[in-house]
Amino acid sequence: HREFKELCHEFRPTFIVMDLAMPDGDGVELLRFLSAEYNKATIVLISGFDKKVLNTVRQLGEEQGLNIAGVLQKPIAIEDLEAMISVTPDLREEALIEELADALEAGQLTAYYQPKASLITGPPHPVEDVEALVRWRHPERGLLTPDAFLGITERANLLLPLTLAVARQAFAQVVAWDAKGLKMSVAVNVAPQMLTNLHLPDEIVELAREIGVSTKRVMLEITETGVMEDPHLAMDILTRFRLKGFHLSLDDFGTGFSSLAQLYRMPFSELKIDQS
Secondary structure, three states: OHHHHHHHHHHOOOEEEEEOEEOOEEHHHHHHHHHHOOOOOEEEEEEOOOHHHHHHHHHHHHHOOOEEEEEEEOOOOHHHHHHHHHOOOOOOHHHHHHHHHHHHHHOOEEEEEEEEEOOOOOOOOOEEEEEEEEEEEEOOOEEEOHHHOHHHHHHOOOHHHHHHHHHHHHHHHHHHHHHOOOOOEEEEEOOHHHHHOOOHHHHHHHHHHHHOOOHHHEEEEEEHHHHHHOHHHHHHHHHHHHHOOOEEEEEEEOOOOOOHHHHHOOOOOEEEEOOO
């Protein structure tokens, strides 16, 4: 275990094949270590145990934010392992950090829109809201989802530019839909690490004014774990967002350890229960 941890720091692997059974420990311990290190490597789990055990460990890893590509039961078919490796893009951190700032400038970071249908009325169930989801249209690696680059975005100190870029596109899309008679509201994700930036409410409200979208048409989504890292500072920032007219959504509710009493004090407009 110690040798593996040392190699992770030195080698920074992007692809890990891990056996759950080890002479001096087990794979669950190492998954916990990788999660604590914010490791974004693609991980394949292998074991002689039955698939139920493999899938349980896979779920544990995914809940800790790890990128689990799949599980393989021993004896391993080499073609199955090759298939998992072949679909894994080359996402070396150093290369991505160099490219990410240029990608923001070039407009390669694009907002996709997921519709939110109301089940209160209908059928048909009306769609009056969407959520903006960022994608990177990489010229060589194709369309990348946030799992591939959000971790390095933080380490490259590009969270604020990325958030503002997505918000700018989303606000402009709302204005464009208005011109076509579609009265949509939009939700934009705010990374939990940004809830230490006291200037964030001013920057986003200024962007909304520049583009000409009402803050009442914007929902800002924040994860439960992000809110509870520093509740007092988060309360300051979230309250200022509400005072400026934004709606607030608590995302991934149920994954953290916050008390209902703490959450009750927060000025949220919406609660999104985690799928688990």
